[in-house]
Amino acid sequence: MGNITGIVRDTTDAPLEDVNMIIVSGPPHPDIVAITDARGRFGFDNLRPGHYVLKAYGRLESDEIPVQVRASQPPFVEIWLGTAPAAEENYLIDEEGYFGDEDTPRAD
Template identity: 65%
Template sequence: MGSITGIIRNTNHAPIENVNVLIVSGPAHTDIAAITGADGRFSFNSLRPGNYLLKAYGQVESDEIPVPVLANKTPFVEIWLETTIAK
């Protein structure tokens, strides 16, 4: 089994909290969604090896991000989202 970990940042390099990160396609898996913590980090564990597509949904959404997962390996994914400031 493998894992994916990562971080969501804004264009100012600051981590973004409460972003939904989804596995939109890939081999059969038990985890399909994660929410970033205060440090902007997320993780998916116990994934079957294969090719996955992730997508992040915050104030804006990311493109689909391909992530290959190998057995006993944990790729690190950095996702950058533009954020808008309410006026």
């Protein structure tokens, strides 16, 4: 039996914790979620040799990542996952709700 291990980082190479790693397809495998630890590490064990597809679900989800498992050479997967952009705050105040005088700068 083989295994898959790996690490998930952000685009600055910092490890990402609490990213859900799942096997999307492949030979029969445990239908379990591996969560990355503080070092961004994850692992799946007890896998039959074959072609698998992994996917990471953090603040953003990754593309599908093909991984081949061989019993003798367990693959190590490194993933650089983008972080979700911060939600844009709304600085627009509607005209009707704006009570300042002309000298007061508007947020826009």
